[in-house]
Amino acid sequence: MNFCSExxxxxxxxxxxxTCLVALGLSALPLNGHAQEQDSRVEVxxxxxxxxxxxxxxxxxxxxxxxxxxxxxxxxxFSTQLSAGLTLNYHISSRFMVQAHYAQSDVERATFEEVSxxxxxxxxxxxxxxLSVLAGYRLAEGRSFFGGKRKFNSYIYVLxxxxxxxxxxxxxxGLALGLSYKxxxxxxxxxxxxxxxxxxxxxxxGDDKTTHNTELAVGLNLLF
Numbered sequence: 001m002n003f004c005s006e007x008x009x010x011x012x013x014x015x016x017x018x019t020c021l022v023a024l025g026l027s028a029l030p031l032n033g034h035a036q037e038q039d040s041r042v043e044v045x046x047x048x049x050x051x052x053x054x055x056x057x058x059x060x061x062x063x064x065x066x067x068x069x070x071x072x073x074x075x076x077x078f079s080t081q082l083s084a085g086l087t088l089n090y091h092i093s094s095r096f097m098v099q100a101h102y103a104q105s106d107v108e109r110a111t112f113e114e115v116s117x118x119x120x121x122x123x124x125x126x127x128x129x130x131l132s133v134l135a136g137y138r139l140a141e142g143r144s145f146f147g148g149k150r151k152f153n154s155y156i157y158v159l160x161x162x163x164x165x166x167x168x169x170x171x172x173x174g175l176a177l178g179l180s181y182k183x184x185x186x187x188x189x190x191x192x193x194x195x196x197x198x199x200x201x202x203x204x205x206g207d208d209k210t211t212h213n214t215e216l217a218v219g220l221n222l223l224f
Contacts, residue, residue, distance in 0.1 A: 071217025
């Protein structure tokens with residue numbers, strides 16, 4: 001009986017020792033994996049986000065604009081010359097405006113005058129002057145961007161109205177048609193780019209003729 005008990009004790013020792021080793025190894029695996037996972041982590045540092053908003057020019061509540069412009073006037077049958085003028089705008093509402101402008105340009109000799117060697121017009125008759133009173137309607141509005149930090153309110157107007165034209169010793173009433181792209185720079189100043197067609201009948205070499213005289217101008221206006 002004692003001999004059998006010793007054999008059983010020996011078998012228990014033989015079986016339990018390897019089992020303990022395996023159990024210790026398995027218990028160590030998750031710990032080692034967790035440690036490796038902690039060692040492999042990388043901390044990402046994000047810089048603070050800075051968003052700079054574009055600045056928009058304010059619109060003043062005043063309704064009048066007065067300004068001056070420079071441009072180029074192409075007189076039909078003659079050359080294209082520098083023109084200069086003055087404008088006065090009154091904004092009736094956010095959609096409608098009335099514009100009065102006066103401009104003058106000195107016209108050079110025409111091509112046919114160079115060919116014939118004569119002067120169709122005297123020096124005093126080469127001044128092209130037009131005075132117009134136009135009604136304007138705002139077609140669209142949007143933004144004009146200069147760089148990444150500044151933006152301005154902008155508007156597109158269509159203009160039409162009568163125009164009194166003095167040229168070549170004649171005074172005639174015609175029609176002025178145009179588009180104006182207006183940008184509000186500050187609450188007291190605007191910048192506009194205008195294109196106009198001044199349609200007027202003119203007695204040309206003894207024949208009555210309807211002429212189209214195109215003007216492209218850039219103007220600066222003050223609000224008050």
